[in-house]
Amino acid sequence: MLKEFQEAIEKEINSLTFQKPGELYEPILYIMQLGGKRLRPLLCLLSYNLFAQEWKKILKPALALEIFHNFTLMHDDIMDNAPIRRGKQTIHKKWNSNVGILSGDVMLVKAYEHFTTVEGKYLLSVLNSFNKCATRVCEGQQMDMNFETQPAVSEKNYLSMIEKKTAALLGFSMELGGILGGQNSEVTEKLYNYGRNLGLAFQLKDDLLDVFGDEQFGKQSGGDIISNKKTFLLIKVLQKASGTDRKTLLYWLDQKEFDSEEKVKEVKAIYTRLKIREEAESRINGYFDLATENLRYFKANKNAWELLFSFTGNLKSREK
């Protein structure tokens, strides 16, 4: 079933076509075809599947989630001046920033176009939730950028940032499946909370894999350490480190020019010594538990529930 969902999503992506001008539309096809887990449309289908069978009817709004997500990646990459995305050149590197800005803009419109295909009785509710979600995603990106120039970021603010930037869209992806499955707000709230907690777990796991993952799925290995990115790990280690560890850490944070490999090795050693990895893992497991807690409510539909439950398990144990 999961495979069927995945194939249908890819087929839907491959059927996207646009007219001229090419400078506007080619980057959309390019970024959409870079691959990825297609997590958001998948969650939407898995969620809908708890309540109804005709998931083929909701492929367009499910795809809207993926289009919106890729719109945020396109603009974020410009803002972060990131050269590489999924092992390939980012849009603004392959073309230029202006192309990235404008193609992104039209992607957001295309996302709305796809949402607009939902059954009329759900349209307002879908749009209201999506508008709220999209606003939160932008707010999260702004917070993330603000963090770069702030001397210190609290754990609370970091979690609030990833809640907006990442978790809100996973929450809405689940919620959308529920709305389109005809569920009331009591139910869709549980679905949202599943997705939200999954999103928090997912982002913290990303932070962890950036440092401790074997493969770095196209990203620079240890890139967060190299760039002093204020991730959960760095915030935690700054809470805990004292004495020599703290000195070493601050030394590396302060260096403008350094050997990247050496910096990663040294900072990673401190993470290991202070059990930051374990701390992160325990937090990640906590969010996964909170997520699945919200799933219990849907156990009645055994097959669909099991599918979602095992999917969650796969995300929990992913190593890249």
Added chain:
Amino acid sequence: MLKEFQEAIEKEINSLTFQKPGELYEPILYIMQLGGKRLRPLLCLLSYNLFAQEWKKILKPALALEIFHNFTLMHDDIMDNAPIRRGKQTIHKKWNSNVGILSGDVMLVKAYEHFTTVEGKYLLSVLNSFNKCATRVCEGQQMDMNFETQPAVSEKNYLSMIEKKTAALLGFSMELGGILGGQNSEVTEKLYNYGRNLGLAFQLKDDLLDVFGDEQFGKQSGGDIISNKKTFLLIKVLQKASGTDRKTLLYWLDQKEFDSEEKVKEVKAIYTRLKIREEAESRINGYFDLATENLRYFKANKNAWELLFSFTGNLKSREK
């Protein structure tokens, strides 16, 4: 009545409030309060006024037009690297490009939020028309950017560009008033065509005023000539100029360093000699005539029609 509309629109703009983070929302308030004619919401109210009285009920969707328009200005200014907008610093100059990109993104979401407040029975129709319009606006901006690096632009392609970049939104502004006034597509099409032709006239008039206007409403005087912008005037003069005029023209187009005042004076002299101004004016009047032609259909509602008719006249005779 017009004044009442204008005051209500300004009041609605001034009542916009947003939460944190400030970096995301301050630029929105800043650009929305830079002023301007508020042409798009005004057209929407004037259009609605042809069919119904309760225009206060549609202030939010009318404002969505102004929010969307200002979103395009914010992003266009980044892409054009424009330092000044309505006599004030542009967003990316006052803050930076990243702020401009992200604030713009959230503005587009806020525009949709405002559209979503329409009566349920009109929601789908409003969104379908708006999505089409927003797509055209992005396509127009892309064409406009492409023109910059193309050696020559045909009159046809130029008109197609301004049709998308400018006229489509004025068309939709009128259409929106009709949809919300309960009119069918036969009627809303006429409204759209009024707005579309008004938009074409409006943009050509902008081109003309940039060269021949007395005041330049915050823009650099003769800026289009200085930057070799492929406006209707330049396209026309390149069609008509021969001999010494053509040589002089190509000389100025080719100079990398020059005295701006001298260039403007010399090119303007050729425009005058070859009656480019008259050519543009005749075209502008033609579009204004086509616009008002579409209005005839609505003469029955005498007061509302007269209001719109005289408003069109004001736009026709504007000198800035």
